[in-house]
Amino acid sequence: MSNTKFDPAAVARRIAENDxxxxxxxxxxxEDDYEEWRIDGSTNVPIYDELLEYDYSTLEGHLDELPKDTEIAVVCVAGITSARAAEFLREHGFDAKSVDEGMNGWGRVHRQYDVDATDGVVQIVRPGTGCVSYLAHDGEEAVVVDPSQYVDRYLNAADERDLEIVGVADSHAHADHVSGARRLAGELDVPYYLHGDDAGDLEDVTELADGETISVGDRDLEVLHTPGHTPGSVSFRFGDALLSGDTLFLRSVGRPDLEDSSEDAVREAASRLFDSLERLTALEDETVVLPGHFSDESIRPLATELGDLRAETTNELLSYVEDDDEEAFVETIVESLTDEPANYNEIKQINWGREQPGGDVEALELGPNNCAAN
Structure with a gap:
């Protein structure tokens, strides 16, 4: 990387490692773009339009507010205006570099974590989008769960550990990001697993059903049908690990309105989600919950024992399940739904096999993650 540019992955590493x-x-x-989606801990000086015109007057007026003894990573949309701002800052004595490809590059960053709390799971986190995927492995074999469209990240993770990928699974038909599962399975000539209720018009799908297992080395990935977020949502048990997909997050649960947003449909889906969560919360307290998304949680890897998650007060919707209060659960979901994920209808059509991804497929999923119910 040029000495005038920051690799987005390096920025993510320094943030994750408390550097x-x-x-x-x-x-x-x-400002509107910044408020919608940003790097945690960043500072906004909204001068994008000015920089397009090579106008540095506002930036010059903020120089006294910037640190002289700290590296400055300047970020914009695609790395063009930030490069101009960084050059201006260097000319004024600052150690400034532009984040390569801007927020577009930030959205493509993937970071790997071996989950020490359980055996045989690698968590792959996208800090810019809140998406989480997994490599469940035993012996020399692995199954990839919920991969992004950047399939090389999973090939590399497997190669680094001398693992052979023997299957690829989606916990559901995603609405917030384009799945790489079919492509990865096709490239490797291994099964692609998905529950039939979420298969849409897809071909070459090995349909999952409740109670079935996927062999990984000498172990099994057990399928739990947990509908609600989508009709075909599943969670996976792998030893004492629970890959909970978009059914259960650490601070919320999966929103049930992305298939049909009419109030009656949302209430029915929320009721099914309540039943699914009752099933998951009946598992052993030592079960390690590994969700498919996060919001602003800073722990890495993103993992919490179910007993601790039930005892905490940070997941309001889960507390209703603990209290067996389905009515309050449904009402809270109906009242607290926020904006849907960006471009979610188009993303769903791609993941259902009804549309082919176009040249803008990477840009479709950039932006804040809005898959949680509240």
Missing amino acids: AADLFVLDVRN
């Missing part, structure tokens, strides 16, 4: 005290992230996008 961000020596890194000041300056976001020069317009």
